[in-house]
Amino acid sequence: NAGVMQNPRHxxxxxxxxxxxxxxxxxxxxxxxxxxxLPEEGLKFMVYLQKENIIxxxxxxxxxxxxxxPKEGPSIxxxxxxxxxxxxxxxxxxxxxxxxxxxxxxxxxLTVL
Amino acid sequence: KNEVExxxxxxxxxxxxxxxxNCSYSVGIxxxxxxxxxxxxxxxxxxxxxxxKKKHGRLIATINIQEKHSSLHITASHPRDSAVYICAVRSRxxxxxxxxxxxxxxx
Numbered sequence: 221n222a223g224v225m226q227n228p229r230h231x232x233x234x235x236x237x238x239x240x241x242x243x244x245x246x247x248x249x250x251x252x253x254x255x256x257x258l259p260e261e262g263l264k265f266m267v268y269l270q271k272e273n274i275i276x277x278x279x280x281x282x283x284x285x286x287x288x289x290p291k292e293g294p295s296i297x298x299x300x301x302x303x304x305x306x307x308x309x310x311x312x313x314x315x316x317x318x319x320x321x322x323x324x325x326x327x328x329x330l331t332v333l
Numbered sequence: 334k335n336e337v338e339x340x341x342x343x344x345x346x347x348x349x350x351x352x353x354x355n356c357s358y359s360v361g362i363x364x365x366x367x368x369x370x371x372x373x374x375x376x377x378x379x380x381x382x383x384x385x386k387k388k389h390g391r392l393i394a395t396i397n398i399q400e401k402h403s404s405l406h407i408t409a410s411h412p413r414d415s416a417v418y419i420c421a422v423r424s425r426x427x428x429x430x431x432x433x434x435x436x437x438x439x440x
Contacts, residue, residue: 253428255430262431263428264430265428276425311375321364321378322428327375327376
């Protein structure tokens with residue numbers, strides 16, 4: 221049973237470009253969470269999704285950031301017009317429901333030049 | 334004040350020492366997690382607790398729901414235990430994280 225998969229593991233973008241981060245949850249998991257870890261800071265919640273639904277996006281920046289978890293395929297975190305302050309590690313986690321253990325992916329390290 | 338507080342922020346130990354990391358929280362939770370993160374690395378879930386105590390190898394985690402407090406203990410510490418240990422509470426579905434405790438164990 222493969223764990224949570226994220227790709228790419230490392231992503232370099234220039235200011236103004238778009239970044240797309242992908243997350244495939246563990247088999248059987250229908251809940252996906254995105255977290256961000258800024259350099260030298262702790263992890264912060266961004267968004268909680270179920271298939272085709274955004275459950276809680278209270279941690280998402282109001283502009284340039286969006287997330288989806290379609291019926292088929294991975295969850296996507298999309299950052300438009302990236303800025304240097306978006307440089308961070310983005311972690312995805314999944315579980316089978318709110319009372320189950322979350323399992324983390326290896327993260328995508330985004331660097332904005 | 335952060336909703337999840339950890340102490341200490343940094344911890345150094347000699348190999349073989351008994352280590353305790355503390356976590357206090359101020360929100361209602363459904364569970365508490367202890368996570369481990371190596372430098373530049375991914376996040377590994379060590380424990381998920383909603384009551385009492387759990388043990389896995391040299392690691393022990395306890396939680397006191399009434400006092401809103403949890404501890405992570407490492408017995409007979411080893412240099413390979415060097416990592417950042419993060420307490421996270423499950424509240425409204427999402428995880429709220431402490432700032433982490435950076436542990437270094439020297440031979």
